Amino acid sequence: MYAAEPEPGDTVIVVGAGGVGINAIQGARFSGAGNVILVDPNEAKHALARDLGASHVCRTLDEAAALAADLNPSAMGADSTLVCTGETTAEIVRASFEATGKGGTIVLAGMSEDVHDINIQLPGTQLVFAEKRLQGTIFGSCSPTRDVPRVLSLYRQGLIKLDELVSRTYGLDEINQGFEDLRSGRNLRGVVAHRSAD
Helix, strand or coil: CCCCCCCCCCEEEEECCCHHHHHHHHHHHHCCCCEEEEECCCHHHHHHHHHCCCCEEECCHHHHHHHHHHHCCCCCCEEEEEECCCCCCHHHHHHHHHHEEEEEEEEECCCCCCCCCCCCCCCHHHHHHCCCEEEECCHHHCCHHHHHHHHHHHHHCCCCCCHHHEEEEEEHHHHHHHHHHHHHCCCCEEEEECCCCC
């Protein structure tokens, strides 16, 4: 909502349906985006993405780019593309740039494992001619004092979903399984239940 600033009717691509991406879908939908396109090769995440506001799902960025160009012909691509991948590579950034239409914004929320990795290699002249914008964000560019109460209020009103984000609850003795499930894509978010001793 804050970094990409989608407007009502916009076409938004969200790359990655992990914990960040799935909430970017909710943010785009809540902002009034007309088309919210999820890109994730893990088909197990597609149904939840649709439930949380994705209007379309794609397995690849090439597929999403073609769809965005069809849905938004005046810009010839997405109005904004939110990169929420666990490992953000130069190839993902370049494909996201190409999927974003004229005047659009590419938002990088995903990171690479190596913080010094040069993963932004874009054609500057195309950036200029298409008047695109590249934006980084951490924690969705939110202000916790403003946005945590807002999120809780929206949740209580049924306007955003939180319960659906928890795939499984783990006991302390299952914490390693929780991390393995997260790495393998078996869960979206796991919650560790701290149980007191009886």
